[in-house]
Amino acid sequence: MRVLYLAHDLDDSAIWRRHEMLRLGGADVTLAGFRRGEGALSGPAVVLGRTRNGRMVSRVLSVLRTMAAPPERLLQGPAPDVVLARNLEMLVLAVSLRRQFPQARVVYELLDVHRLLLGDGAVSKALRAVEARLLRRTSLVIISSPGFQRGYLEPFRRPVPEVMLVENKPLATAPVPPAPVMADGPIRIGWFGILRCAWSLAALDRLTRAAPGRYRVTLRGRPALDVLPDFHEVVSSNADFSYLGPYRWPDDLAQIYAGVDLAWLIDRYEAGGNSDWLLPNRLYEGGLHGAIPLALAGTETADRLRTLGIGVIVERPLAEAVDTALATLDRPSLAPFQEAVRALPRATWEAVPDDCRALVARLAGTSETAAVVSESPSAKVLIAIPALNEAAHIGEVLNGLIPFARRTGSLIVVADGGSTDGTQEIVRQMAEAEPSIRLIDNPARLQSAAINLAVHDFGDEADWLLRIDAHSAYPADYCDRLLADAQRTGADSVVVSMKAVGKGPLQRLIALAQNSRLGNGGAAHRNSARGRWVDHGHHALMRIAAFRAVGGYDESFSHNEDAELDHRLRAAGHRIWLTAETGLDYFPRRTLGSLMLQYFRFGRGRARNVLKHRAGLGPRQAAVAALAPLLLLAPLAPLQPVLALPLVVWVLACLAGGISIAVAGREPRGVLSGFLAGAMHLAWSAGFWAQTVAAALRQRSAA
Structure with missing residues (x-):
């Protein structure tokens, strides 16, 4: 299968990671896109021009110029089977290329949502209308985190065809060196990647200045100086900060994570949007190399850490909350956190060949x-x-x-x-x-x-x-x-x-x-x-x-x-x-007895689920759960006739259901199945409440 991959930033290592994933999955990939950085690229690509980070209008104008006169190299060779577009401006280009490649499927990688798409103003609504029109011409939308579906696609009612989750996991490579045993000395915090969060810089600066020598913060990557103009000034004036420059991905990952205890995953650059929804690359990179993740509550990243049972959570987006989260940590108390990360299988953190093949198969849609x-x-x-x-x-x-x-x-x-x-x-x-x-x-x-x-x-x-x-x-x-x-x-x-x-x-x-x-x-x-x-x-x-x-x-x-x-x-x-x-x-x-026991246990299991995950019952299950308590009131009917109503309704529902079953199945004895269904419901409800009450009693006695 031939894939034309349109990238918004050829200098982003994530682009080349996806390129390699497609190649390992069996696709023949042509990469084309715009550049934002300098130096040599990681491989061959068709460069369409230059753009700058955050300049949406400028980026759109660059795409429009490319649409008006596509480079010959983009159109040469066999037609692609799939045009994969990373981010919105590239989706515009991908849909326009359908004129040259009418048989190609268009697939959209939605890996961040520009803030202009989230507003209530005329510009935001117009952009969402354009996006909706483009989405109706795509075959598949790829997201890197469930947060994008819950936070954007669903509440904004985006007309997406199908959605596929492909997380930002690094590709499986040679065996990863074991995470080093924690050294003595200060607690080491690593903030790696695109350094663009002013809140993080200020919070870490405050944390280290409040307790000199207790923490050591290492920064690696490319600072976004348009967002953090005082980055170098802050770093150079703080004795517990070290900025060691950019790093080579993935070659340097083992080295940089070997020097830290905690991986800083907090990003407030686009709070309320991408920052809350994404699962960052450094979640997987740090986890793979044994670093303890640190995230902010209320984000998709923190939810993932809680699901996995690992990491440190900062409960509020306040610098003081960072101090609180880390104040009780020392060398002995950090060890169990690191062991919890090490205990997870590597598949938690990295993509395997089967993931690559699954992606290519889904792109092909065959x-x-x-x-x-x-x-x-x-x-x-x-x-x-x-x-x-x-x-x-x-x-x-x-x-x-x-x-x-x-x-x-x-x-x-x-x-x-x-x-x-x-x-x-x-x-x-x-x-x-x-x-x-x-x-x-x-x-x-x-x-x-x-x-x-x-x-x-x-x-x-x-x-x-x-x-x-x-x-x-x-x-x-x-x-x-x-x-x-x-x-x-x-x-x-x-x-x-x-x-x-x-x-x-x-x-x-x-x-x-x-x-x-x-x-x-x-x-x-x-x-x-x-x-x-x-x-x-x-x-x-x-x-x-x-x-x-x-x-x-x-x-x-x-x-x-x-x-x-x-x-x-x-x-x-x-x-x-x-x-x-x-x-x-x-x-x-x-037998009826074994059936009732089975459904009693089903009810108990459902109650345990509700109690463990604090998940509510759906309307169907809530109605069944109410059955046993309501029927327990029936003996009081002589005192209050209305209390017999649930029993009457239940018997009539079983009878009506049985008649329906008998008619549909052309089986006269099917009438009895209605009462068997009612018995299943009653046993389920009894089991649900038996477990719920027992749990409440245990909790009370423990208190």
Whole structure:
């Protein structure tokens, strides 16, 4: 695939990082753009002219001149398949080039939003109107942080086609030297990159002057002297400041981060806009080299640090708050902070080859690219199967997975929680004849622990994690279709729709209830007939890197662990795609008692999610949660008849739902499914409140 990459600043190392990412992903890249600096470029490029930072009008005029007379070098050679435009002025040029390249897809990299686009005045509205017109002619928008979607694209109702998150991670290289052991002496703070934040300069100057010798601040990069005209004066007059000039990216990263304890990530240059939304390069560079990140509360960067459980947060944008955040730190107390950073997998901080291929495939917008990747030897899959007393199903499930595992060199790991029905014997016998199968013990007996154990033991050699439930049936091409859709969409997690299938009389009625909107409440992974981005779904395929980056499943969850993990995935910027290309058949519980217990545990799991993440219930779940408390009031109906109303409404709703199920399924006994759905709701509600009350009592006793 041929890509014409239009860059706003050829002297920005991030441009060349994206160029290399495209090349490693298999694209033939032509780079063209404007220059803002001096010296040699990092590689060949078509220079379109010169511009200056922040001069929006000047930059637009330069683009208009290029549009009027495009350089011959830009038009020579085979036509590009994709024109990738970095920032708004380059999008103007990209759309204009559609006249020369009518078949090319236009993709927009939205990596910062100019302040003129954020106002309420006539100029801002006019610029947003121009941007909207350009966006309608693009095929894809790339953002580097979820903050740009939440802070700009959604509130300003930008007409974007599709959005892909590609974070500013450096590319995976040779092994990174281990982070050095902290030296004695002052606490070392590093502020690296584009030095343009007057607030940061003043805050660090105040911090060091208030406690001479306690801190040592090292600055590396290019100061924006139009924003910080007194930069050199401030630095030279402060004995605890050292400005060591620009650095070579990525050659000097290990050296400069080896000399600091804390990486300064605060940037107030565009507070309320880009500064609040972005995830800066130095977040990933510092994390990769073991530096403790320091960020400002209320920003996307601070939210990411809290999700990862690392770093130091300055709670308010006041210089005094910086003093407060650092006042209690010393050498012994810094050590656990650094250990927390070191404990995270490298995939948290750097892009791997699979990320490069995913980007190029998404740019192309073709499923053919995905098919190539799914057949690639590098697209290795770890297939993890939690099992506990699954003798009735495990053999059939394994037989369905073996052809894929053989063809792709993937591994099938069954993590057994102590089965007593012969499950382990079946797996051992099959493993003797099939080298792709492994059997491991799962002493914790929980599904969450089983998956974590499989990834810990066997995940290093895989790109993808495929979660398989032994209590389900899968189509023959299940794995291939998941991989193809993952590559086509660039998703970090692909979830599937599931259809309940019953064999005995009661199990069939339970399946009818679970497949109905009354029983599942319209959940996307139970009802969707089209692919779309979702917040949660039935887990199927996930990038190992994403799974590890957020810490895997929370093993304290016996149920709802998938929704809890999805919450952390979304918070960390990963995207979840509900595929319409495949799905699975699920075999529900076969008795009413086991069904009620299952939904009671589901309710408890949901309550734990709410309490852990302070996340509210949606309208559907809130209505179900209210059921148990309201029905508890029914015995008081003789004293106050209105208290019987919830019970009457519930019975009538179950009856009406059952009739609807019976009519839709042409199954007269389906009327009973309405009451089974009601029983599921009641058990879920009881579990939700049992967990909520128990947590409140524990908190009270602890106090």
